[in-house]
Amino acid sequence: MILSLKTLRKYEIHSFRGRWLIQFFRVSAVLLIYSFQGGGPALAHIIPKENLHPVTEAYRRSVFVLNLNPIAWDVVHRDAKTIAGYRSSIGFGEKKALGENYDARAVFRELTRDVSAICLHHLSNAVALFEEPEQAIEEVKKAQAVWMAFSEFLQKTDPDGYFRLGQSWLGMANALGSRGLLGIGAVEADREGFNRAAKGVIDYLESNFGKNYEPPKNGKLAPFPVNSPTYKPKARFALRLPPGNNINKQIPRPRQILNMASRGVDESDTPLIAVGDMAFDSAFIYGEPMRSIGMSCNSCHNKSITNPNFFIPGLSQREGGMDVSNSFFAPHANNGHFDPIDIPDLRGIRFTAPYGRNGRFASLREFARNVIVNEFNGPEPEPVILDGLVAYMNEFDFLPNRYLEKDGRLANETTPEARLGEKLFNKPFSQMGGMSCASCHIPSANFVDHKRHDIGSIEGAGSTGKDGALDTPTLLGILWSPPYFHDGSQPTLRSVVNWFDQTYRLNLKTGEIENLTAYLETVGGGTDPYEDTPYYLDAEMEEFYFFISAYEFLAEKNLLNAIDITFQTIALEIRNHKWELQDLQYLPVMEKMADVMDEAHAANQSGNFEQVREKVAEYRALYAENKEVLK
Amino acid sequence: MSMSINMKIISVILAAILTGAAAFGEETKDQTLNIAFISYANPQQVAYDSEAILKYLEPRLGIPVKGFITLDYGSSIEAMRSDKADLAFVDPLAFMMAHEQIGAVPLLLEVYQNGPSYHASVWVRRDGSAAKLEDLKGKTIAYADQVDMSGHLLPRNVFNRAGLLRGNRPEGNFFKQVYFAGGDEQAIRAVLNGFVEAAGISQYAYLLLRPEERDLVMPIANSIESPSHLIMARKGLPEEVREKLKDALLALDWKKPEDKVILDKLYGVRGFSAASLSDFSEVAKIAARHGFVKNPDLFSE
Numbered sequence: 045m046i047l048s049l050k051t052l053r054k055y056e057i058h059s060f061r062g063r064w065l066i067q068f069f070r071v072s073a074v075l076l077i078y079s080f081q082g083g084g085p086a087l088a089h090i091i092p093k094e095n096l097h098p099v100t101e102a103y104r105r106s107v108f109v110l111n112l113n114p115i116a117w118d119v120v121h122r123d124a125k126t127i128a129g130y131r132s133s134i135g136f137g138e139k140k141a142l143g144e145n146y147d148a149r150a151v152f153r154e155l156t157r158d159v160s161a162i163c164l165h166h167l168s169n170a171v172a173l174f175e176e177p178e179q180a181i182e183e184v185k186k187a188q189a190v191w192m193a194f195s196e197f198l199q200k201t202d203p204d205g206y207f208r209l210g211q212s213w214l215g216m217a218n219a220l221g222s223r224g225l226l227g228i229g230a231v232e233a234d235r236e237g238f239n240r241a242a243k244g245v246i247d248y249l250e251s252n253f254g255k256n257y258e259p260p261k262n263g264k265l266a267p268f269p270v271n272s273p274t275y276k277p278k279a280r281f282a283l284r285l286p287p288g289n290n291i292n293k294q295i296p297r298p299r300q301i302l303n304m305a306s307r308g309v310d311e312s313d314t315p316l317i318a319v320g321d322m323a324f325d326s327a328f329i330y331g332e333p334m335r336s337i338g339m340s341c342n343s344c345h346n347k348s349i350t351n352p353n354f355f356i357p358g359l360s361q362r363e364g365g366m367d368v369s370n371s372f373f374a375p376h377a378n379n380g381h382f383d384p385i386d387i388p389d390l391r392g393i394r395f396t397a398p399y400g401r402n403g404r405f406a407s408l409r410e411f412a413r414n415v416i417v418n419e420f421n422g423p424e425p426e427p428v429i430l431d432g433l434v435a436y437m438n439e440f441d442f443l444p445n446r447y448l449e450k451d452g453r454l455a456n457e458t459t460p461e462a463r464l465g466e467k468l469f470n471k472p473f474s475q476m477g478g479m480s481c482a483s484c485h486i487p488s489a490n491f492v493d494h495k496r497h498d499i500g501s502i503e504g505a506g507s508t509g510k511d512g513a514l515d516t517p518t519l520l521g522i523l524w525s526p527p528y529f530h531d532g533s534q535p536t537l538r539s540v541v542n543w544f545d546q547t548y549r550l551n552l553k554t555g556e557i558e559n560l561t562a563y564l565e566t567v568g569g570g571t572d573p574y575e576d577t578p579y580y581l582d583a584e585m586e587e588f589y590f591f592i593s594a595y596e597f598l599a600e601k602n603l604l605n606a607i608d609i610t611f612q613t614i615a616l617e618i619r620n621h622k623w624e625l626q627d628l629q630y631l632p633v634m635e636k637m638a639d640v641m642d643e644a645h646a647a648n649q650s651g652n653f654e655q656v657r658e659k660v661a662e663y664r665a666l667y668a669e670n671k672e673v674l675k
Numbered sequence: 676m677s678m679s680i681n682m683k684i685i686s687v688i689l690a691a692i693l694t695g696a697a698a699f700g701e702e703t704k705d706q707t708l709n710i711a712f713i714s715y716a717n718p719q720q721v722a723y724d725s726e727a728i729l730k731y732l733e734p735r736l737g738i739p740v741k742g743f744i745t746l747d748y749g750s751s752i753e754a755m756r757s758d759k760a761d762l763a764f765v766d767p768l769a770f771m772m773a774h775e776q777i778g779a780v781p782l783l784l785e786v787y788q789n790g791p792s793y794h795a796s797v798w799v800r801r802d803g804s805a806a807k808l809e810d811l812k813g814k815t816i817a818y819a820d821q822v823d824m825s826g827h828l829l830p831r832n833v834f835n836r837a838g839l840l841r842g843n844r845p846e847g848n849f850f851k852q853v854y855f856a857g858g859d860e861q862a863i864r865a866v867l868n869g870f871v872e873a874a875g876i877s878q879y880a881y882l883l884l885r886p887e888e889r890d891l892v893m894p895i896a897n898s899i900e901s902p903s904h905l906i907m908a909r910k911g912l913p914e915e916v917r918e919k920l921k922d923a924l925l926a927l928d929w930k931k932p933e934d935k936v937i938l939d940k941l942y943g944v945r946g947f948s949a950a951s952l953s954d955f956s957e958v959a960k961i962a963a964r965h966g967f968v969k970n971p972d973l974f975s976e
Contacts (some may be wrong), residue, residue: 228772231855
């Protein structure tokens with residue numbers, strides 16, 4: 045938060061004593077309240093951003109990206125610049141920029157040496173400044189913050205060393221003593237103890253990541269402490285997304301319209317749709333790393349709608365998109381080149397075949413299987429899972445739009461600009477081969493033609509390549525799913541119109557561009573695109589209850605794996621969502637419901653089906669008893 | 676780290692643009708109500724957020740209301756001692772010391788989810804070996820800071836009350852090693868990462884962890900309830916102003932959207948509750964045991 049001058053004028057910062065004590069209670073209270081209100085940054089299922097030192101953030105992100113194929117060098121070089129800049133700012137002097145270096149191993153080696161040197165610099169400062177405890181504390185805090193660049197890698201590969209060093213950091217904090225409050229409670233500093241604790245960290249850093257550090261010749265690029273006597277070379281560590289990622293869902297949630305709900309259908313009569321809804325929210329239909337990260341279809345297609353915030357450094361070019369044929373999520377299906385795509389809106393998807401941005405899948409079922417198996421490394425899905433996903437996605441309706449007639453023409457009450465835009469939309473242009481916008485985006489056919497066209501928005505593999513054709517996307521609801529084009533390269537509908545005007549030399553006048561934009565905004569609009577509340581836990585709990593409504597159907601068919609997935613998904617979802625409770629006194633209820641699902645899963649795996657039935661009944665009873673307070 | 680740099684930058688800017696302490700003090704004496712807001716991590720944010728309560732109070736009190744930021748309780752108390760602050764947001768320990776030393780008056784307790792109180796807990800790893808206090812004998816524990824009610828004195832008292840800890844040394848004859856980690860987040864993370872077996876810190880410390888980490892720790896014992904953080908008033912603040920303040924702040928209703936905006940920005944509290952000296956009678960005894968309060972009878976019923 046940047047303070048305005050007006051605001052600054054009203055404040056004076058007092059630090060008569062400048063103690064380093066950071067009380068947390070109020071911070072906790074703020075977090076707590078944010079959890080309640082649902083609109084703040086600290087929502088629980090909404091993962092808060094890690095507060096990392098810029099060097100640590102840059103290093104961790106670089107390590108992630110340097111292990112990708114292909115490497116997003118722009119990300120690495122930007123982070124290398126951050127680290128080099130910090131290094132210079134603390135007096136190391138200028139260093140040759142890594143901006144032209146495309147040798148991953150060499151770049152990783154330099155970054156690791158630099159980060160280690162920065163941490164050592166702050167630690168040495170802390171030792172030297174011991175007589176000035178406030179400055180020494182600041183240096184320790186900086187050193188520890190930079191140390192975090194390495195620590196997540198050490199936790200698994202050298203747990204003993206990680207433990208020793210953890211105690212060293214605590215030892216340093218301890219040895220700095222306290223100045224007390226108003227002169228009371230002061231504790232004398234312990235120089236010897238401080239130096240001893242600091243030495244433990246300094247020695248470790250110098251021996252493992254010192255100025256002569258060389259990364260192992262083979263394998264992943266990561267700061268493994270190979271010179272530590274307690275290093276475990278065969279250890280594995282969990283895959284994590286890099287700093288700067290955002291897989292959080294939107295709040296308020298997009299409004300999802302299920303056709304069955306609009307028709308007043310009793311949900312308990314639609315078990316296959318319930319299976320699909322569950323699978324859509326499940327990390328367990330996928331393989332690693334999706335399961336560890338906890339991502340599902342819903343992460344990108346939040347409530348079936350484009351998640352405009354979705355971003356993973358190195359895999360996304362811009363928010364709301366990702367390269368889905370990458371080496372991180374499914375190395376076996378990596379296509380070896382960076383081709384991020386904009387996440388499509390799934391509203392009305394049953395009307396918009398074929399599927400995939402390039403329309404390579406004729407059916408939704410083929411498309412869904414490919415996402416599970418080849419984009420996100422899942423096992424071959426059971427037929428019931430695919431059937432369920434298709435049944436569920438077939439329920440996604442477009443937003444209602446009172447400005448559109450059923451045949452796609454504008455209704456009478458639309459603006460004059462939009463009506464002029466409609467005429468332009470239907471006008472053939474010789475520059476477009478005599479076609480109009482409406483030739484492909486057929487108003488009476490939900491603004492699609494079910495065909496693929498190369499409009500020149502994609503760079504093909506060669507000058508005569510035929511791989512630039514893309515599926516015609518619907519225009520319904522697009523106002524709510526920027527950016528546009530297959531790669532999200534057009535930020536607004538107006539920029540889309542401008543692109544066509546310039547690419548096809550349409551020579552549109554400014555007013556015509558505005559009219560056409562107004563038309564697209566009208567067609568792409570719709571009523572109430574978002575839910576009118578930031579609180580949605582009760583809706584989620586109701587949805588989990590819907591998931592389990594499929595139990596009898598699955599049990600009757602003896603579909604044990606799908607039952608397992610259902611229980612695991614509900615348990616994980618409840619644990620993810622429980623921090624959204626407005627009243628945390630009901631946490632034990634949600635924990636109990638998750639535990640019951642774990643027990644049902646265990647019973648199902650051991651073949652104790654009577655117990656499974658009991659646990660399902662127990663879950664339903666818990667929900668019925670508490671649904672009014674689980675919100 | 677960046678926070679500290681920011682604070683320094685702001686200090687420099689503010690030093691340049693403010694008219695100086697003398698003018699500030701005179702304004703206080705004359706007609707302006709000056710409030711010391713404590714910042715634990717981000718003074719810019721606190722400064723920005725506190726605008727809401729200043730705007731709320733000014734018309735209700737009928738006098739100018741201004742705020743300033745302190746980075747520690749000692750600064751708040753010193754500001755009040757020199758009449759530069761009429762009100763200050765403090766924790767119970769700082770208040771008791773301020774009351775004893777400069778006669779500060781308890782005005783309103785902050786209300787959290789469970790009311791105007793909170794407690795400390797002894798946290799362990801859920802998959803660790805300790806399930807009760809006795810299991811921690813010969814083990815390590817981290818507190819937040821030596822001078823911290825919920826991050827040291829209250830949890831230490833848990834062991835005193837259980838008869839496990841005696842004497843003046845933090846380790847007593849019970850712990851192998853006691854660390855003062857530098858804050859609640861550092862202490863709870865020390866438990867999470869297995870650097871220590873336990874942490875004695877606030878009941879809300881787990882909220883400083885990432886959501887997926889929170890279930891990995893659990894409390895095995897709680898301290899007595901302490902009055903929550905509070906607003907204290909300068910001894911000489913006119914009764915009329917105090918009463919108007921109380922009325923205005925007690926009227927804030929968390930359930931009203933317009934009030935909730937103000938409260939969310941005011942450390943995220945749910946409201947306020949009237950405070951009295953006797954609220955502090957039990958915690959004063961604990962503070963006295965460690966020398967922070969000389970006369971706990973000041974807070975007796």
